[in-house]
Amino acid sequence: MSAAVHTQSEFNAGLLDFLRASPTPFHATRALAERLLAAGFELLHEGDSWLLEPGKRYLVTRNDSSLIAFVYGRSNLVDTGIRMLGAHTDSPCLKVKPRAELNRRGYFQLGVEVYGGALLAPWYDRDLSLAGRVTYRDEQQQIASTLVDFKRPVAVVPSLAIHLDREANSNRSINAQKDIVPLLLQLPAEEGSLPDFRSLLHAELQASQPQLAVSQVLDYEISLYDTQPPAIVGLEQDFIASARLDNLLSCYVGLQALLEADDQVSSLLICTDHEEVGSASCCGAKGPMLEQFLMRLLPETEARIRVIERSMMISADNAHGIHPNFMEKHDENHGPLLNHGPVIKVNSNQRYATTSETSAFFRMLCEAAEVPVQTFVARTDMGCGSTIGPVVASEVGVKTIDVGCPTFAMHSIRELAGVQDGWNLYRASVGFFRYTAAPMALSSAL
Template identity: 40%
Template sequence: MFNPTAPQEAQDFIDFVNKSPSPFHCTFEAAEILKKAGYKEIKERDSWNNGLIERQGKYYFTRNGSALVAFQVGGKYNPGNGFSIIGAHTDSPCLKLKPVSKKNKSGYLEVGVQLYGGGLWHTWFDRDLSVAGRVLVEQEDGTFKHTLVKIDRPILRIPTIAIHLDRGANESFSFNKETQLAPILATEAKAQLTGIVATEGVESEAHHHPLLIRVLADEMNVQPQQIRDFELAVYDTQLSTIGGACNEFIFSPRLDNEEMSYCAIRALTEATDIENDANIRLVALFDNEEIGSQTAHGADSNLLPVTLQRLANTHVVDCSDVSLTAFEESIHKSILVSADMAHAWHPNYSDKHEENHHPQMHKGTVIKVNANQRYATTAVTSLVLKELAKKHQIPIQEFVVRNDSSCGSTIGPMLSAKLGLRTVDIGNPQLSMHSIREMGGTDDVAHGIKLLRVFYEEFAVLEQKFIVD
């Protein structure tokens, strides 16, 4: 029987993305991988001196529960040495519940949502939807606990209108994002039969349908009045899966950018020879890239600059004294790999791609270049990855956008400018970017992990061959 097996890395990634319907879940699952690899959780609010940070030590911390930084100190690290950095993001375009989401319309209970990021919103119609995110739960002692929630069963749906009532739908499907993109939760008749009504004084039930609050409370095994606030995203309950006649595709939500986040974490935990590394290896998973990164936990915040500065100025155990300019010295020995998914060559829209740049699935991670620096790649930074790929026979590709097409951007340019940090933008190729269901190649997960792993293992030595200031 013809039934090819997908690479194990792709199967493991599918398990990861199925557990990660929100940035909070993505961050949690990344932390789980780190903990299994021996990484120790530390806090930004604590001092990192007094012998906390050691050579070959492995550490991570989270911010807001939706962003994460993890690092491992090289065995030959000294203050002023460089950082080998990979940056990615945990968020994806989605619908998020409004602060007051309760809607009653035409005999239905609907949930009011906001549009997060630049999604292909027409793909959210006629999908089996649910909610996931974090809930602030009041404890018996009056404290509030950050609690993850994921309702596995479909409880929401946004139905399209029948072709009989809109004969032009196939020629031009358009809709009002405020009035026609509201998910249906239940009928008013069935909701009344449940007997679930708003309880006086319970603020969450005043702002949201009591039926929704009861579903959340039952899932978390708490009382409805304990739910004080939440940040919930709508997500597609259809699981990520392997597909295609040759089992060569990943059909999944949130490939952009959970795939590169996963590759980065796996690369950090699997990289070897830390005892001979003179650098600090670091991964930063930011939130809010899809809306511009200008938040306290986004790439345009102080998260990475402050972390690098603290590490450069920390008295690592057994290291020599810290120079007053250790941070400034280290930046110019460092590089950032900005890892965000790339556009694969689309067979049905081939004219949308530049004629000499056709990234394809299974043919390697893509180096993204833009003359106007929408991507931060330079000849020097791209050569770093090209040299590593050549040495280890890892496939790699290049991409530029057509001159008559707009170009997206990433966290790379903003971090490069903020820190004066050499940066290269890369990503695995995919189709249907920003759709509720995206499409990638199974081989590319392994390609991405391997490329980023050898970057961690060898950049500190390779960097010495580059004499460009």
């Protein structure tokens, strides 16, 4: 089954479908896996014995929220290396606490924890829903997990009226413990028990997945998300507005590019969870998932090191476009524009993993694909975010470049990107996965 996209509009239509299907990292991983399986990838299980064969395509997941997809090329791995593209499945959000139920003056609310570096103000006055993973006991007393998505608006975080806070537009701070608690229900005036959130999840599963025969919900990992769907916006339809563009846009780019990979050489897509909180988990970039996959692929140490030396990783994560209202927040020579091409991200303190070699190779890919390319360097007097790039480079030893599509409002509940940039990064990534020589077989400077 071919899943090729041939036009920018076709690419963006698929992106919007993917974003709608992916309110949480669990759903994003499932959406990626469904598309890969439909394209002929074989699902592997980490607990099974593997016998990987050149010419085949494989897929493995971990924690339901991270994924590796691998095209095993027919050419010798030591000769060609592996083309790797990495992104992350998680985004800043509000996560429901384990004992979340609150009754405040007859209003049923859920206690939440802020996940990652979220911009909190945009969460006010949004039509919110709930989604995530639920772990339950079935009627045979077996423990299993499933995904849930309420889909409909079930919660809201109302703003405080300006009449009660006259400095709201000039001096309002947000206390994450008490000011951002979502409202779900007005309780009856008469005395009654507080709704149990696990019971609400049980009822939702019975309604949406009755075949599961859920006996008891034991625990959950549930997030709130905005039900406003992604959209192409602007007077001339220049922009994509959506939640979770950071970094599902890059996941989708990697997916579509891998589906176009050359079968003669080996290519790999890795999309990991927990980047927004440091990647330190069994399924995060600091965990052993990629290293363990490479060890199973290449058990012999010397061969594995030789392959890694000839390989390259593109760490794809969104970049900060220069905001027309806040231009002073950028270095004057490094302010990427939306719809002007993917951005190479550079930081001398290794917050990004880009080197002159990996940057030069990516520029060559963009030139061959007739894709414009930009550069981002943070202001010297400002801090700089990071990505999975330095993590993978240090953990695995693969030469890495950090790139991304320029965006506005990063870490907001609704971010903004250009309609051309994901398409252009996809075109460059297709060239990467079709590059038949070893990407990093370079002559030494010594």
